[in-house]
Amino acid sequence: MDLNTVTSVIPARHRDDLRALGGGVVPLAGGSELYADPRIHLTGLVDLATFDWPALTVTDAGLEIAATCTFAELSRLPAEAGWTAHPLFYQCCAALFGSFKVWNVATVGGNLATALPAGPMITLAVALDAEVLIWRADGSDERMPAVAFVTGNMSTVLNEGDVLRSIHLRSAQLGARTAFRKIALSPLGRSGAVLAGRLDVDGTFVITVTGGTIRPVQLRYAGIPPQTRLRSDIDAITDWFTDAHGAADWRQAVSGVLAEEIRQELNEDENQNENEDEDNR
Ligand SMILES: Cc1cc2nc3c(=O)[nH]c(=O)nc-3n(C[C@H](O)[C@H](O)[C@H](O)COP(=O)(O)OP(=O)(O)OC[C@H]3O[C@@H](n4cnc5c(N)ncnc54)[C@H](O)[C@@H]3O)c2cc1C
Known part of the structure; x- marks a missing residue:
């Protein structure tokens, strides 16, 4: 869709170029969300792609994902x-049912910044306890846990003029075992609930609930919890919502089922590993 109130597109090459943001001028990443609807309040875009940030940087500490990846x-x-x-990574990428075109232009940062409940990069970042780096409009940098970045349905901690710069994953979480579940009302529909589980080497068990809640919810345990405990913790979540992609009570119910599937899958992995350790003794 043409954004016919937009009269300027500034290619950003230096951080100073971001000073143009604000008052109807917003960042442009892949454009898959920006160009999907009329936005008559917009007068200009600042294109982040021209920063040419390396999309993915593997370091000793883990992985840095540029917002424009x-x-x-x-x-x-x-x-x-x-x-x-x-x-x-692939499971979360494939949880966005866009076309070939969306797949190739949509960015990790754009997904987080859009902050739809069904944003699969939110699931990925929160599930792996990622840290995000925000370039604030006043020139300062701010790092925070990804779980704190999304504050509601299509709302984040970003203020006018701020830019999400990158997402950082640490080696410890990359070395965890994970399990993933998603469900939608139709085979190619937007996700109604997306859950990811993580079992760390030290036994820490983390379930991330997204898609069905207006913001990501993380449940964390020192070890794999009993079924009843996990079920009651899912039932205690209050952020379920209703839209065309599912009713709140359905989202709550299926999230309970999917969380239990994840608990069982990671529990089986854990038991299998313990048996292998015993066999090797
Ligand atoms: C057919 C179709 C299906 C879709 N399905 C889904 C889905 O299942 N789940 C889902 O979450 N989304 C979905 N989307 C929406 C959208 O494609 C994705 O959210 C995508 O990841 C947005 O990324 P982008 O790079 O294209 O963002 P853009 O469209 O470029 O930007 C989106 C918003 O984020 C802001 N922004 C972008 N990057 C940054 C940054 N680094 N810092 C600060 N602000 C920034 C922009 O100013 C804009 O407000 C779908 C879209 C289409 C067209």
């Missing part, structure tokens, strides 16, 4: 040794 780029990233959580 596309779903297509992330989905093709090969696993490094020890990255047991690597399947979660």
Whole structure:
């Protein structure tokens, strides 16, 4: 869709170029969300793609994902040794049912900044306890846990003029075992609930509930919890919502079922590993 109130598109090459943001001028990433609806309040865009940030940087500490990294780029990233959580990358990328075009232009940062409850990059970032780096409009940098970044349905901690710069995943979480579940009302429909579980090497168990709640909810345990405890913690969540992609009570019910499936899957993995350790003794 043409944004015919937009009269300027500034290619950003230096951080100073972001000073143009504000008062009807917003960041442009892949444009898959921006160009999807009329936005008559907009007068200009600042294109982040021209920063040419490296999409994916593997370091000793983990992985840095540039906000401008596309779903297509992330989905093709090969696993490094020890990255047991690597399947979660593709699973989350594929949880966005856009076309070939959306897959190739939509960015990780654009997905987080759009903050739809069904934003699969939110699931990925929160499930792996990522840290996000925000370039604030006043020139300062701010880092925060990804779970705190999304504050509601299509709302985040970003203020006018701020830019999400990158997402950082640490080696410890990349080395965790993960399990993923999603459900939608139709085979190619937008997700109604998306859940990811993580079992760390030290036994910490984390379930991230998204899609059915207006913001990501993280449940964290020192070990794999009993079924009844997990069920009651899911039932205690109050952020379920209703829209065309599912009713709140349906989202709550299916999230309970999917969380239990994840608990069982990671529990089986854990038991299998313990048996293998005993066999090797
Ligand atoms: C057919 C179709 C299906 C879709 N399905 C889904 C879905 O299942 N789940 C889902 O979550 N989304 C979905 N979307 C919406 C959208 O495609 C994705 O959210 C996508 O990831 C947005 O990324 P983008 O790079 O295209 O963002 P853009 O469209 O470029 O930007 C989106 C918004 O984020 C802001 N923004 C972008 N990057 C940054 C940044 N680095 N810092 C600060 N602000 C920024 C922009 O100013 C704008 O307000 C769908 C869209 C289409 C057209």
